[in-house]
Amino acid sequence: MLWVHARLAENVLAFASGLSASGHVSGKVCMRRNFDRKKRRSILSWGVLAVALAMPRVLAEPCADTCPAPMWIDDRRITDAMTAGLHELLQKGPAPSMQALVQQLNASRCTVELPRPKSSILSPADIYERKKEGVLIVGTLMDCAKCGKRHASLAGGFVVTRDGVAVTAHHLVERPDHLVMGVMTWDGRLFPVTSILAADKGADVVVFQMDGTGFQPLSLSDQARVGDPVTVISHPDNRYYSVTTGVISRYYYEKIQAKAVRRVAVTADFAGGSSGCPVLDQRGNVVGMVVRTSSLYAEGMDEKHDHLQMVVKSCVSSDVILELFP
Ligand SMILES: [Zn+2]
Numbered sequence: 001m002l003w004v005h006a007r008l009a010e011n012v013l014a015f016a017s018g019l020s021a022s023g024h025v026s027g028k029v030c031m032r033r034n035f036d037r038k039k040r041r042s043i044l045s046w047g048v049l050a051v052a053l054a055m056p057r058v059l060a061e062p063c064a065d066t067c068p069a070p071m072w073i074d075d076r077r078i079t080d081a082m083t084a085g086l087h088e089l090l091q092k093g094p095a096p097s098m099q100a101l102v103q104q105l106n107a108s109r110c111t112v113e114l115p116r117p118k119s120s121i122l123s124p125a126d127i128y129e130r131k132k133e134g135v136l137i138v139g140t141l142m143d144c145a146k147c148g149k150r151h152a153s154l155a156g157g158f159v160v161t162r163d164g165v166a167v168t169a170h171h172l173v174e175r176p177d178h179l180v181m182g183v184m185t186w187d188g189r190l191f192p193v194t195s196i197l198a199a200d201k202g203a204d205v206v207v208f209q210m211d212g213t214g215f216q217p218l219s220l221s222d223q224a225r226v227g228d229p230v231t232v233i234s235h236p237d238n239r240y241y242s243v244t245t246g247v248i249s250r251y252y253y254e255k256i257q258a259k260a261v262r263r264v265a266v267t268a269d270f271a272g273g274s275s276g277c278p279v280l281d282q283r284g285n286v287v288g289m290v291v292r293t294s295s296l297y298a299e300g301m302d303e304k305h306d307h308l309q310m311v312v313k314s315c316v317s318s319d320v321i322l323e324l325f326p
Pocket residue numbers: 144145146147148149151
């Protein structure tokens with residue numbers, strides 16, 4: 001059964017015109033009021049001249065379907081909508097309890113048909129434009145021990161099938177003290193997480209099922225080489241749908257409880273809240289999933305950790321994720 005909280009697209013993602021009109025960028029609105037008419041007329045004349053000069057070029061090179069209007073993201077509204085949606089899931093359902101999901105973390109593999117890897121090379125702007133809808137905001141609702149209120153703990157994930165199979169980090173699910181788990185898509189729809197299909201605690205990966213349809217899946221590839229460009233779409237500290245770029249820094253083993261786990265390090269930035277989000281190659285295929293950062297400090301001179309040298313960005317390698325889909 002499809003469970004849709006609400007179409008939050010208009011509330012969550014506002015176009016530039018809407019934001020200016022509603023005064024969210026108040027500084028710019030005030031500046032505009034202070035313009036005198038003469039200045040406006042003069043700017044207008046130069047503007048008309050500039051448009052006239054640019055016209056033949058614009059007509060000769062019509063904007064492709066890949067250059068839409070810029071979009072402003074309202075982080076506070078997304079956080080509020082996600083929190084309200086999770087509350088509603090908890091009160092009205094249908095969603096299993098977090099404890100029920102945690103008990104399903106012993107599932108090891110699942111049979112799901114994944115989309116084939118894509119082969120056309122894309123720019124980071126095209127990757128964002130075409131792949132962002134496959135990136136999820138994944139959240140759990142928790143009782144706060146400090147203030148007694150309920151908060152949403154939010155991070156990321158990505159869709160792998162049209163009918164709602166998705167991937168996220170194990171550490172986001174293994175929270176038996178939390179209450180309920182849900183996801184929000186780019187267009188502001190909220191869905192409950194209904195079951196865990198496969199999990200690998202050591203590698204920090206979980207495959208889960210959402211209750212819904214019409215999702216935009218991302219394809220996985222294990223063909224990226226060291227030095228290849230990557231794009232990360234993630235939510236560092238609730239800054240939703242941020243893009244960073246870099247390269248694959250190296251593939252390496254990380255020892256976790258006597259087990260050697262295969263990781264991929266990238267130079268594209270991310271931070272707390274980015275966990276579960278996809279690392280995409282230049283074709284828009286998922287080649288890794290964000291799991292954690294390790295800060296490297298200058299040795300000896302720096303007991304207080306004042307001299308940060310480098311932050312290593314660690315991800316689950318896509319071949320480890322693919323092992324959950326035999
Ligand atoms: Zn609190």
